[in-house]
Amino acid sequence: MSGIPVGELERRRARMVEHQLRRRGISDEGVLAAMGRVPREEFVPPELADVAYEDAALPIGESQTISQPxxxxxxxxxxxxxxxxxxxxxxTGSGYAAAVLDELARSVLSLERIPVLAERARLALDRTGHDGVEVRIADGSLGAPDRAPFDAISVAAATDHVPPALYEQLTEGGRMVLPRGGRGGQRLVRVVRTPEGPEETASLACRFVPLVEG
Incomplete structure (x- = not known):
């Protein structure tokens, strides 16, 4: 995809895992290994391949970005x-997060509302050996009732509330991670479905585009 030697890209990926992830507190060895296997350069526009492993979100078109590693x-x-x-x-966006999730889970269904991004993501996922990920063009806030329940849900768009349809599609004890907040600030929030209702734990500060609902 790029003119950068494969060996150099692999070295950059290894440095990303060590310096941007492990040294900043990511301790799950499975996640670190998955991030070390997925070629991020395949999920960015060709002209950005040289900066694919920088500690930053990058534009992917359609006013969307690939998230910071x-x-x-x-x-x-x-x-x-x-x-x-x-x-x-x-x-879905670029498909990068779906590829990482595919390394970590039994199955992944990814929802994208912008058709051109969904198609690009499908191609990138196929190129990188993650063709088992199903990409659908859909309103992500509604989830996928026909494939529910889900053990885990990852939401890559910010909202000031837990979308009810997504919460209802979690298994008992299932986990959802989403950015909560708006322009004044956002934090990653982990939501666990319990018999007593949503159990929420706030985590890192972050910045995502808003979740489009309806």
Missing amino acids: FIVAAMCELLELDGTEHVLDVG
């Missing part, structure tokens, strides 16, 4: 995946 790793770590889960990924 640390945020992708943090969301995956908060989901506490052990490889047996059926996962819903809301906001």
Whole structure:
């Protein structure tokens, strides 16, 4: 995809895992290994391949971005995946997070509302050996009732509330991670479905585009 030697890209990926993730507190070895396997350069526009492993979100077109590697790793770590889960990924974007989730879970269904991004993501996922990820063009806030329940849900767009449809599609004890807040500030929040209702725990500060609902 790029003119950068494969060996150099692999070295940059290893440095990203060590310096941007492990040294900043990501401790789940499964997540670290998954991030070390997925070639981020395949999920950015060709002209940005040279900066694919920088500690930053990058534009992917359609006013959307590929998230900073640390945020992708943090969301995956908060989901506490052990490889047996059926996962819903809301906001496919580039497909990068879906690829990482595919390394960590039993199955991944990813929802994207923008058709051109969904198609690009499908191609990138196929190129990188993650063709088992199903990408659908859909309103992510509504989830996928026909495939529910999900053991884990990752939401890559900010909202000031837990979308009811997504919460209802979680298994008992299932985990959802989403950015909560608006322009004044956002934090990653882990939501666990319990018999008593949503159990929420706030985590890192973050910045995502708003979740489009309806």
